Amino acid sequence: MALPEIIGISLPDFVTNEAEGITCLLQAGLCRIHIRKPSAPAWQVQRLMEEIPRDLRERLSVHYFPELVPQHEPGGAHQSRNHQIPAQHRGIKSCSCHTLEEVTQALGHYNYLFLSPIFNSLSKKEYVAAFAHDKLSAYLRQCDKKHTGIVALGGIQAANAATARQLGFDGIALLGSLWAHKENTLDIKTTLNNFNQIQQAWNNKNP
Secondary structure (H helix, E strand, O other): OOOOOEEEEOOOOOOEOHHHHHHHHHHHOOOEEEEOOOOOOHHHHHHHHHOOOHHHHHHEEEOOOOOHHHHHOOEEEEEEOOEOOOOOOOOEEEEEEOOHHHHHHHOOOOOEEEEOOOOOOOOOOOOOOOOOHHHHHHHHHHOOOOOOEEEEOOOOOOOOHHHHHHHOOOEEEEOOOOOOEEOOEEOHHHHHHHHHHHHHHHHOOOO
16 A cells, blocks of 8 residues: 555534535545544534545545444544544554654554644644654654654645655645635635645655
């Protein structure tokens, strides 16, 4: 399986046009989208997933509701402290890490993992960069990843996407810099433009 290089994470709350926006992003080349709705009931998450074309659902990963994984085959399940990935799941597996020690323990057990925060968060102002870049780069280049991709999360935007790549990350995860919305309605055109700019920056190996 090719490691996903650019991953989107859904807004925490539902917005109008969300399923259409997710569909457009996946069709435009976004590798995967994580459906993360921490305050939503399972039925709302299920409804959102069902509004996305079936042929794209394998590029979704679901948080918090492992019971939806075998039922709707979204392709991916994300493990959190209180929500374990079902034993019968045979699709993509991911998790979140906040220290290099956690990364070392997770390597080899997941297809990829998120490490955060790498830069100051755009969506959580109190969530500031937690790693010295020289030490982080040395770790990423020397560790045995055991076929687990390490994805940068936290403050990723067009201005620093190439820096994340130079540090040695296999991919980047987007939240605050990706979605454009106003009055609870997703601006799909601007969201796609945000993705295109970040993708171009990530692909620029010499910023």
